[in-house]
Amino acid sequence: DVKVTQSSRYLVKRTGEKVFLECVQDMDHENMFWYRQDPGLGLRLIYFSYDVKMKEKGDIPEGYSVSREKKERFSLILESASTNQTSMYLCASSVVQSRTDTQYFGPGTRLTVL
Amino acid sequence: QKEVEQDPGPLSVPEGAIVSLNCTYSNSAFQYFMWYRQYSRKGPELLMYTYSSGNKEDGRFTAQVDKSSKYISLFIRDSQPSDSATYLCAMSHYNQGGKLIFGQGTELSVKP
Numbered sequence: 001d002v003k004v005t006q007s008s009r010y011l012v013k014r015t016g017e018k019v020f021l022e023c024v025q026d027m028d029h030e031n032m033f034w035y036r037q038d039p040g041l042g043l044r045l046i047y048f049s050y051d052v053k054m055k056e057k058g059d060i061p062e063g064y065s066v067s068r069e070k071k072e073r074f075s076l077i078l079e080s081a082s083t084n085q086t087s088m089y090l091c092a093s094s095v096v097q098s099r100t101d102t103q104y105f106g107p108g109t110r111l112t113v114l
Numbered sequence: 115q116k117e118v119e120q121d122p123g124p125l126s127v128p129e130g131a132i133v134s135l136n137c138t139y140s141n142s143a144f145q146y147f148m149w150y151r152q153y154s155r156k157g158p159e160l161l162m163y164t165y166s167s168g169n170k171e172d173g174r175f176t177a178q179v180d181k182s183s184k185y186i187s188l189f190i191r192d193s194q195p196s197d198s199a200t201y202l203c204a205m206s207h208y209n210q211g212g213k214l215i216f217g218q219g220t221e222l223s224v225k226p
Contacts, residue, residue, distance in 0.1 A: 042218035101206040105157030
């Protein structure tokens with residue numbers, strides 16, 4: 001079974017703090033993704049990565065950065081957290097050249113910025 | 115206009131009802147169509163996928179794709195309270211490099 005884990009289920013931070021969200025997958029997948037999920041807006045892609053040290057902007061990268069130093073780990077960084085970044089953050093991974101591009105998700109981190 | 119549109123609901127049905135969940139899309143290049151199920155406070159999990167047009171059945175679930183109308187559906191027969199979740203459609207085409215385009219999700223509640 002594919003396993004994608006995220007470092008925290010719930011996180012509370014203050015405005016202006018630097019926030020790190022960690023994601024680890026154990027299936028040697030090349031692709032990794034970070035989404036945020038908000039009511040009425042669905043899943044929105046923040047950043048994704050095809051390989052170690054590679055990253056591509058998604059649809060809403062502003063205010064975020066990412067790091068992929070190892071194949072199994074993909075980190076999302078909020079440089080200076082703001083209240084409008086309060087959301088559910090989901091990490092996913094998939095295999096390159098998978099016929100279906102099926103993504104496997106972690107359990108999510110619910111971040112609250114006060 | 116969003117590439118993928120999905121009625122967000124919420125949808126409430128009695129136990130045993132047939133449920134129909136739908137998505138429309140605008141990009142005719144989409145070839146792979148998926149349905150994810152997301153229970154409260156959990157990440158989405160893949161429920162079914164289909165390639166191109168046609169039907170696919172898995173137990174009480176049937177996924178249907180009509181590429182000519184750019185319309186996909188998920189049918190749930192004999193719905194159970196355990197089916198209560200948010201259902202997200204997702205789609206992709208071969209040249210998107212693994213990216214999926216998701217609908218907004220439909221929240222389903224099946225009442226005993």
